[in-house]
Amino acid sequence: MMPAGILGWVMxxxxxxxxxxxxxxxxxxxxxxxxxxxxxxxITWLLIGICGAIAVVMFTLIGYAxxxxxxxxxxxxxxxxxxxxxxxxxxxxxxxxxxxFVLCMVSARGxxxxxxxxxxxxxxxxxxxxxxxxxxxxxxxxxxxxxxELHVPLDDNSVADMFLxxxxxDVIHSFWVPQLGGKTDVIxxxxxxxxxxxxxxxxxxxxxxxxxxxxxxxxxxxxxxEPREQFDAWVATQQKDAVEDPAVAQGKHLFLRTSCxxxxxxxxxxxxxTFAPDLTHLMSRSxxxxxxxxxxxxxxxxxxxxxQNIKPGCDMPSMKLTRDEVxxxxxxxxxxx
Amino acid sequence: xxLAGDSEVSTLETPIGPATGRPPFLSQLHEWVTxxxxxxxxxxxxxxxxxxxxxxxLEASMMRWQLAWPGQTVLTPEEFNRLFTMHGTTxxxxxxxxxxxxxxxxxxxxxxxxxxxxxxxxxxxxFWLFLFGSILLYFSYFGGQGLYGxxxxxxxxxxxYAPLTERTYSRGHSxxxxxLGIFVAGIGSTATGINFIATILGMRCRGMTLMKMPLFVWxxxxxxxxxxxxxxxxxxxxxxxxxxxxxxxxxxxxxxxxSALLWQNLFWFFGHPEVYILILPAFAYVTEIIPVFSRKVIxxxxxxxxxxxxxxxxxxxxxxxxxFSVGLSPLINAIFMASTMLVGVPTGIxxxxxxxxxxGGKIRFDTPMLFSIGFLCQFLMGGLxxxxxxxxxxxxxxxxxxxxxxxxxxxxxxxxxxxxxAATFYWYPKVTGRxxxxxxxxxxxxxxxxxxxxTFGAMHVSGLLGMPRRIxxxxxxxGWDLWNLLTSIGVIFQIAAFTLFAINLLHSAFKxxxxxxxxxxxxxxxxxxxSPPPAHNFDEDPVVYSRxxxxxxxxxxxxxxxxx
Numbered sequence: 001m002m003p004a005g006i007l008g009w010v011m012x013x014x015x016x017x018x019x020x021x022x023x024x025x026x027x028x029x030x031x032x033x034x035x036x037x038x039x040x041x042x043i044t045w046l047l048i049g050i051c052g053a054i055a056v057v058m059f060t061l062i063g064y065a066x067x068x069x070x071x072x073x074x075x076x077x078x079x080x081x082x083x084x085x086x087x088x089x090x091x092x093x094x095x096x097x098x099x100x101f102v103l104c105m106v107s108a109r110g111x112x113x114x115x116x117x118x119x120x121x122x123x124x125x126x127x128x129x130x131x132x133x134x135x136x137x138x139x140x141x142x143x144x145x146x147x148x149e150l151h152v153p154l155d156d157n158s159v160a161d162m163f164l165x166x167x168x169x170d171v172i173h174s175f176w177v178p179q180l181g182g183k184t185d186v187i188x189x190x191x192x193x194x195x196x197x198x199x200x201x202x203x204x205x206x207x208x209x210x211x212x213x214x215x216x217x218x219x220x221x222x223x224x225x226e227p228r229e230q231f232d233a234w235v236a237t238q239q240k241d242a243v244e245d246p247a248v249a250q251g252k253h254l255f256l257r258t259s260c261x262x263x264x265x266x267x268x269x270x271x272x273x274t275f276a277p278d279l280t281h282l283m284s285r286s287x288x289x290x291x292x293x294x295x296x297x298x299x300x301x302x303x304x305x306x307x308q309n310i311k312p313g314c315d316m317p318s319m320k321l322t323r324d325e326v327x328x329x330x331x332x333x334x335x336x337x
Numbered sequence: 338x339x340l341a342g343d344s345e346v347s348t349l350e351t352p353i354g355p356a357t358g359r360p361p362f363l364s365q366l367h368e369w370v371t372x373x374x375x376x377x378x379x380x381x382x383x384x385x386x387x388x389x390x391x392x393x394x395l396e397a398s399m400m401r402w403q404l405a406w407p408g409q410t411v412l413t414p415e416e417f418n419r420l421f422t423m424h425g426t427t428x429x430x431x432x433x434x435x436x437x438x439x440x441x442x443x444x445x446x447x448x449x450x451x452x453x454x455x456x457x458x459x460x461x462x463x464f465w466l467f468l469f470g471s472i473l474l475y476f477s478y479f480g481g482q483g484l485y486g487x488x489x490x491x492x493x494x495x496x497x498y499a500p501l502t503e504r505t506y507s508r509g510h511s512x513x514x515x516x517l518g519i520f521v522a523g524i525g526s527t528a529t530g531i532n533f534i535a536t537i538l539g540m541r542c543r544g545m546t547l548m549k550m551p552l553f554v555w556x557x558x559x560x561x562x563x564x565x566x567x568x569x570x571x572x573x574x575x576x577x578x579x580x581x582x583x584x585x586x587x588x589x590x591x592x593x594x595x596s597a598l599l600w601q602n603l604f605w606f607f608g609h610p611e612v613y614i615l616i617l618p619a620f621a622y623v624t625e626i627i628p629v630f631s632r633k634v635i636x637x638x639x640x641x642x643x644x645x646x647x648x649x650x651x652x653x654x655x656x657x658x659x660x661f662s663v664g665l666s667p668l669i670n671a672i673f674m675a676s677t678m679l680v681g682v683p684t685g686i687x688x689x690x691x692x693x694x695x696x697g698g699k700i701r702f703d704t705p706m707l708f709s710i711g712f713l714c715q716f717l718m719g720g721l722x723x724x725x726x727x728x729x730x731x732x733x734x735x736x737x738x739x740x741x742x743x744x745x746x747x748x749x750x751x752x753x754x755x756x757x758x759a760a761t762f763y764w765y766p767k768v769t770g771r772x773x774x775x776x777x778x779x780x781x782x783x784x785x786x787x788x789x790x791x792t793f794g795a796m797h798v799s800g801l802l803g804m805p806r807r808i809x810x811x812x813x814x815x816g817w818d819l820w821n822l823l824t825s826i827g828v829i830f831q832i833a834a835f836t837l838f839a840i841n842l843l844h845s846a847f848k849x850x851x852x853x854x855x856x857x858x859x860x861x862x863x864x865x866x867x868s869p870p871p872a873h874n875f876d877e878d879p880v881v882y883s884r885x886x887x888x889x890x891x892x893x894x895x896x897x898x899x900x901x
Binding site (some may be wrong): 025026027028029030037039040043044047050051054055058059061062063064065066069070071072074075077078080081083084088089093094098103104107108110111112114115132166170171172174176177181182183184186187188189190192203204206207208209210211212213215216217220243258289304312313 | 413414415492498500501505506554591592593595596597616631632633634636637639640648649655664666667670671674675678679681682685686688689690693694695697698699700703710713714717718721722724725728729730732733734735736737738769801802803805806807808810811812815816817848865886888892895897900901
């Protein structure tokens with residue numbers, strides 16, 4: 001009674017996803033943006049075909065029984081008792097076995113295609129570390145550490161391959177950006193790899209998919225696929241130390257005097273904590289708190305004043321600063337382009 | 338043999354009270370507490386299971402209120418996380434388990450013509466361990482605060498992945514309550530499993546060879562064996578976790594050399610057989626109900642037995658399909674994909690055989706049959722999305738998303754709970770002596786069909802659109818608003834349906850029509866005794882010649898034993 005409805009919903013979902021505006025679209029697996037996600041989608045269509053056919057057969061049989069085999073009022077005779085039939089039962093044992101065999105073969109091929117041990121040629125290699133509750137991205141070749149937003153360049157063929165090395169600093173997380181590929185768990189005593197690919201410029205969203213505690217819901221991921229020049233410009237900025245601006249020295253001084261520096265790094269200063277996101281180029285990111293709020297001056301002030309109001313349960317405490325002190329610190333933070 | 342819980346005993350012990358009518362309240366209470374009668378213990382299991390089902394349903398409703406629209410603040414994140422942990426834990430351990438143990442408790446001795454289970458006192462022990470285990474878990478709402486003032490109820494999810502459960506990340510004692518509550522209840526379930534096996538193998542009436550047992554009993558035998566195999570590994574893992582938390586061990590403490598995956602392997606080695614432990618009883622219920630209401634013998638009894646045994650066997654070798662995304666080698670993933678899909682074959686055989694039983698029958702659409710047909714259709718959907726999830730590449734997309742939540746609710750709600758409802762309407766007259774209201778039952782059925790499919794159908798879509806499970810809120814830009822709203826609206830229909838069910842259960846207990854011995858014109862032994870059955874079940878030890886002893890009695894000209 002329900003398969004048509006569900007399939008209809010799935011189709012509607014894929015259509016609506018395709019019609020959605022460019023940035024940031026619904027993270028639908030029916031709107032793939034690269035080879036890994038496309039391989040998975042092709043297998044999905046096969047599954048929908050086979051399982052849909054099974055559903056049609058079963059519902060037809062059940063429907064036939066319901067409509068044609070009703071008891072008639074006043075007819076007290078029992079129907080013919082049929083105890084079974086070996087050929088029929090053999091048929092519905094062997095045919096499903098053959099279907100399972102075919103499905104296994106096709107999907108096993110997909111597994112071996114997608115689970116790569118070494119990076120594909122020209123892939124950007126990034127080490128992803130899951131923290132409660134934010135993502136750290138390290139480009140070891142480029143000497144860049146950032147948080148929450150992952151930048152990757154398109155190559156000459158307009159393809160952006162990324163090969164992620166997944167690590168966790170605390171509990172298990174899971175890295176999932178549906179349009180670029182499947183998910184892989186991020187486990188503290190294990191190093192996993194994940195191949196993703198984007199084939200056009202744009203912003204693709206995802207989030208942590210393994211329950212990791214209080215703020216599991218706010219551990220968002222943004223992958224920004226961009227042309228090479230744009231990426232190079234971004235790299236050049238990220239590689240610099242923090243901007244020095246005498247106009248906001250007072251805020252900087254205040255920041256360095258409070259315990260902010262135990263957790264945060266701002267390169268070029270004494271702040272070198274590694275427990276929390278690197279703030280050296282905070283203003284190059286569009287969101288704060290791992291996607292909990294847009295990075296606007298008001299939000300930033302509210303966040304520094306008391307993060308627990310915006311992201312209750314997160315590890316950053318309120319530093320009990322006055323509003324004036326918050327203004328000073330934020331004025332400095334806003335120069336960290 | 339005189340049993341301590343027999344009603345004559347209690348009456349003798351409490352001479353005070355009215356000369357006619359019910360004994361005084363205290364002696365009734367005393368009797369329920371001290372009883373070792375399988376029917377009373379079974380009824381208590383089922384009643385407790387239904388009460389916990391209402392509690393866990395309310396927990397789910399609160400979560401759906403929070404998620405109906407994006408960015409709501411009905412619940413804090415901590416409250417939400419506790420709710421989904423308690424909802425899952427309660428539904429699996431304190432709704433599914435007790436109702437299956439209770440129904441098997443009541444029905445196995447009646448169906449095999451025995452007087453009670455093999456070990457009645459062990460049976461009572463199992464029930465009270467379950468009850469106190471569940472109370473221990475819920476006591477965490479009051480006692481889980483711990484030294485640090487952190488947490489009340491557990492908030493680590495029902496599969497409690499390490500190292501989130503380590504002391505570093507889970508302060509206070511809520512996780513300890515989770516461990517101990519389930520551990521205690523699990524000992525009771527294991528004991529009862531052993532009891533079922535001993536009863537079925539040793540106490541069948543004369544003439545009932547293994548291949549003449551009702552399929553209900555066969556399925557419960559396989560179920561009990563699975564319980565005995567699967568629950569001890571969970572208990573072991575929980576003790577290891579308790580050592581980690583209280584004695585400073587490091588089994589699962591990844592930062593100190595422990596293994597996060599060890600917990601997943603141990604837990605799912607229990608956890609996957611567990612979901613078959615939960616769904617097999619639903620198979621057992623509908624395998625009895627569908628033939629009776631189609632007026633036809635079950636199609637292909639020997640193959641049904643073989644399929645049951647095959648499901649039990651294969652289900653012990655599929656647990657890694659919960660771990661496809663942890664980055665195991667392609668070969669391991671492919672092997673467990675194959676074993677997982679393989680379990681679909683015997684399950685498919687069952688679907689076909691149930692349908693073949695209906696075809697050519699003269700189907701009566703009473704409430705038990707309606708819920709059985711609901712079971713067939715919805716379990717089919719859940720089974721097919723199970724094939725989807727077994728396919729590793731697809732699983733990499735949707736594991737831990739709402740698609741999975743939709744899938745297992747189609748199996749465990751659309752399957753198990755619909756089976757339980759069918760069984761309740763079917764056997765309620767046998768247990769209480771009164772019929773449930775058909776009108777209320779049919780209203781409940783249609784409300785539930787609408788609400789269930791709206792809620793859990795829409796969940797599949799939010800999952801395919803990228804919504805992970807266990808998030809307490811979401812952003813409106815993600816395009817999940819409509820589907821979440823639909824999911825939440827469905828809950829309203831379900832609340833209405835279960836309210837009718839509660840009214841029906843209570844009202845029918847006092848005002849329901851008298852049932853008589855055999856209201857459904859059925860064929861298995863339990864319908865040959867009175868409703869409710871006397872403490873000793875049967876006045877004479879039954880003797881059977883076929884799988885349908887009452888059919889033989891009703892149709893002496895054409896008995897079953899000629900064909901089996």
